[in-house]
Amino acid sequence: MRYALLVCVDERVELSEADAERRFAEFSDFQDDLRSRGVLLARERLRPTSLATTVSTRGGDLVVADGPFAETKEQIAGFYIIECADLDDAIDIASRNPAAAYGTVEVRPVWEV
Amino acid sequence: MGGLAAAQAAVADAFRADWGRVVAYLIRVTGNWDLAEECAQDAFERALQRWPDDGVPSSPSAWLKTTARNRALDRLRRASVGDAKQREIVMLRASEEADDGGDSGIEDDQLRLMFTCCHPALPIEAQVALTLRTLAGLSTPEIAHAFLVPPETMAKRLTRAKHKITEARIPYRVPAAHHLGERLRAVLVVIYALFNEGYGASTGAHLIRTDLCSEAIRLGRLLAELMPDEPEALGLLSLMLLHNSRRAARIDQHGELVTLEDQNRGRWDSAAIAEATRILDRAVRRRQPGPYQLQAAIAACHAHAPHAAATDWDEITILYQRLSEIAPSPVVLLNHAVAVAMARGAAAGLALVDQLQEAGSLADYYLLPATRADLLRRMARNPEAAIAYQRALDLAPTDTERRFLLRRLQELDGPARD
Numbered sequence: 001m002r003y004a005l006l007v008c009v010d011e012r013v014e015l016s017e018a019d020a021e022r023r024f025a026e027f028s029d030f031q032d033d034l035r036s037r038g039v040l041l042a043r044e045r046l047r048p049t050s051l052a053t054t055v056s057t058r059g060g061d062l063v064v065a066d067g068p069f070a071e072t073k074e075q076i077a078g079f080y081i082i083e084c085a086d087l088d089d090a091i092d093i094a095s096r097n098p099a100a101a102y103g104t105v106e107v108r109p110v111w112e113v
Numbered sequence: 114m115g116g117l118a119a120a121q122a123a124v125a126d127a128f129r130a131d132w133g134r135v136v137a138y139l140i141r142v143t144g145n146w147d148l149a150e151e152c153a154q155d156a157f158e159r160a161l162q163r164w165p166d167d168g169v170p171s172s173p174s175a176w177l178k179t180t181a182r183n184r185a186l187d188r189l190r191r192a193s194v195g196d197a198k199q200r201e202i203v204m205l206r207a208s209e210e211a212d213d214g215g216d217s218g219i220e221d222d223q224l225r226l227m228f229t230c231c232h233p234a235l236p237i238e239a240q241v242a243l244t245l246r247t248l249a250g251l252s253t254p255e256i257a258h259a260f261l262v263p264p265e266t267m268a269k270r271l272t273r274a275k276h277k278i279t280e281a282r283i284p285y286r287v288p289a290a291h292h293l294g295e296r297l298r299a300v301l302v303v304i305y306a307l308f309n310e311g312y313g314a315s316t317g318a319h320l321i322r323t324d325l326c327s328e329a330i331r332l333g334r335l336l337a338e339l340m341p342d343e344p345e346a347l348g349l350l351s352l353m354l355l356h357n358s359r360r361a362a363r364i365d366q367h368g369e370l371v372t373l374e375d376q377n378r379g380r381w382d383s384a385a386i387a388e389a390t391r392i393l394d395r396a397v398r399r400r401q402p403g404p405y406q407l408q409a410a411i412a413a414c415h416a417h418a419p420h421a422a423a424t425d426w427d428e429i430t431i432l433y434q435r436l437s438e439i440a441p442s443p444v445v446l447l448n449h450a451v452a453v454a455m456a457r458g459a460a461a462g463l464a465l466v467d468q469l470q471e472a473g474s475l476a477d478y479y480l481l482p483a484t485r486a487d488l489l490r491r492m493a494r495n496p497e498a499a500i501a502y503q504r505a506l507d508l509a510p511t512d513t514e515r516r517f518l519l520r521r522l523q524e525l526d527g528p529a530r531d
Contacts, residue, residue: 001282086284087234088292109281 002041002083002110003090008074009103011048026098034082039093045078074103081110120164127173128157132250133335135177137222140247141285142203143185146275150247152188156181223248224339225285227332231300232283239274240303241310246271248335249328259325260310297340301349301405304332308353312360326357337392347396348405354389355412358382370517374421386416404440407432426456443474451484459491479508483518495525 015023034040049068056063068075077099084090087107094105135156139149156177170176182203189200230243242260245251251259257267277283288296311325333350340346362380365371393409411432418424433449446469454462466485475481486501502522509515 086282087232088284088286088288091234092292107281 001086002081002112003087004108004110005080005082005090005094005097006076006106006108007078007080007097007099007103008106009077009099010073011075011077013102023098030097033096034080034093039082039084040080041083042081043079046076049075077103117165120169121161123164123169123173124157124160127160127177128250131174131177132157133223133226133248134174135181136247136250137226138178139181139185140226141222142182143189143199144285145199146247146278148185148188152181152184153177155184159184221287223335224287227300227336227339228287228296229278229283229285231296231303232278233296233299234281234283235274235277237303237306239270240299241306242267242270243274244303244332245307245328248332251328297343297345300336301345304329304336305349305353305405307332308356312356326353326360329353330357342399344396344399344401345403345405347392348403348407348409351389351393351396352405352409352412354385354392355409355416358385358389358416364513368513369520370513373415378418378420381416386413389413389416402435402439404436407436407439411436424455426452430456443469443472444478444480447475447478447481447484454488454491459488463488463492477508479505479510479514479518481505482508486518486521490521490525499525 031040031043034043052066052068054065054067054069080097082090082093084093087109090107094100094107097105099105132153135153136149139152140146143149143152159180160173160177164170186200186203189203226247227244230247231240235243238260242256245256245259246253253268253271254264256271257264260267287293307325308329311327311329330350330353333346333353336346337343337350358381359373359376361382362376362378363371371377389409390413393406393413396406397410411429414425414429414432430449430452433445433452437445437449447466450462450465450469452462453465463485466481466488469475470481470485482501483505486498486505489495489498489501499522502518502525506515506518506522509518
C-alpha cells in the first residue's frame with residue numbers, strides 16, 4: 001500500500017547556519033533509513049511558498065495569482081511517497097521524520113490504479 | 114413452548130456473550146467489516162430458527178462462528194467474480210483454524226478488534242460508536258439514542274470510520290510492544306468515556322444510558338481478562354465497579370442528585386465494592402501506578418468509609434497529589450483542593466480553589482464555583498457563597514445539577530447546615 005507523507009512546517013522560522021546543517025543531516029539520515037528499508041518510492045523538497053503561483057481557469061479565463069492556494073500557519077515543505085504494509089507502519093515512519101518534532105506530517109493513502 | 118422459550122433465552126445469552134467474538138473472528142477471516150456484521154446477524158437469526166428444534170449446541174460460540182463463516186462464504190460465492198480472491202482468502206484463513214471450531218485465537222480476535230476500533234487515527238466519537246457496534250452488539254439506532262444524535266448521523270459516523278479502516282488500511286492487530294502502552298491508553302479512554310456517558314446521565318434517556326455503564330464494565334472485564342498483566346486495565350475496571358456500586362444511592366426517589374456525603378451507604382453495592390477492591394489489590398501489587406489505579410484507590414477510600422465523617426481524607430489528599438503528578442489536570446487539582454478542605458479545613462481548600470480560579474483554566478467549569486460556594490458556605494460566608502452558587506447555576510450543564518445548586522442556594526437563607 002502506498003502512502004504520501006506531506007511534511008508541513010512553518011516556513012517563516014529561520015535557522016542559524018549550524019542548526020540548518022544539523023537539520024539537513026537529520027533529513028538525510030531519515031531518507032537513508034527509508035532507502036535501506038526499501039520503502040521509498042519518491043521524495044521532493046519544495047521551495048518556499050514565496051515562489052508559489054496559483055493557477056485556475058474559470059469559464060475559460062485563466063487566473064494566475066501570486067502565492068499558495070491557502071494562507072495557513074504551516075505550509076507543505078516536501079513530500080515522500082512510501083510503500084508499506086498498513087497505516088501503523090506509515091505512522092511509524094512518519095513519526096521518525098525530523099519535521100514531526102516541530103511541524104506535522106500528514107499521512108494520506110494514495111489511490112491505487 | 115418451554116423448549117422454545119429456553120432456546121430463545123439461550124440465543125439472547127449467546128448474543129450478549131458471543132456477538133463480539135463472532136464479529137471479531139469474521140473481520141479477521143473476511144477483512145470486511147460490513148460483511149462481518151451482516152453475517153453475524155444472520156448467524157444469530159439462524160440460531161433463533163434452529164435451536165428450538167435442534168437443541169442448543171454444546172458450544173454456542175463455535176456453532177455461531179461456523180454458521181457465520183459459511184454464510185460469508187455463501188455470500189461471497191454468489192457475489193461477483195471480482196470477489197473470488199476474497200473467497201479464497203476466507204477459505205484459506207478459515208482452514209487454518211482448528212476444524213472443531215476450537216476457541217484458539219478468538220480472544221486475540223477480540224483484542225485486535227478493540228485496538229482497531231480504538232485506533233487514534235479515528236475520531237474519538239467514532240471509536241466509541243464502533244466499539245459499541247462491533248464488540249457490544251448495540252444496533253446503530255440504539256447507539257444514536259444513547260448519544261442523543263439522529264440515527265442517520267450515527268450511521269454516517271460508523272460508515273465513515275469503517276471506510277477509513279478499510280481504505281487507509283488501519284491494521285487488524287494488537288499493536289507492537291513499543292506502541293502497546295499508548296494504544297492501550299486509547300482503549301481505556303474509550304471504555305471510560307462510554308462509562309461516563311452512561312453515568313453522567315441522570316435524566317431523559319436514563320435506561321439506555323444505564324446500559325452504557327453495564328456495557329463499559331463488560332468491555333472493561335473483557336480487556337482485563339485479555340490483558341491480565343496490565344495494571345491500568347485492572348485499575349479502570351475497579352474504578353468503574355466502584356462508581357457503579359453507588360449508582361442506586363446517587364439519585365433519590367425524586368430523581369434528585371445526592372452528594373457522596375449525603376448518600377445512604379446502605380444502598381451501595383457491597384459485593385461490587387468487594388470485587389473492585391480485590392481487582393485493585395491485584396493491580397497495585399504490580400507496582401506500576403497509573404491514573405486509573407489512583408482514581409480507583411480514591412474511590413475505594415470512599416467506598417470503605419462506613420459513614421461520611423469516617424472518610425480518610427488525608428489518604429485521599431495524598432492520592433490526588435500523586436494523581437496530579439502523573440496526570441496533571443485542573444480538574445484533578447480541584448478535587449485535590451476539596452480533599453485538602455476536608456482534611457485540613459475549608460480555609461486551606463479555599464486558598465487552593467482561589468489559586469485555580471486565578472489561573473483561569475477552569476473558567477467555564479461549573480464545579481469550580483460550586484466548590485467555592487460549598488467551602489464558603491461551610492465557613493459561614495453566606496453572601497459570597499450565594500454569588501458563587503449563582504455563577505455555578507449559570508454554567509451547570511443539566512437540569513438535575515441546576516436543581517441541586519438551587520436547593521443549596523435556597524438553604525443559605527435557612528439555618529446553617531454544619
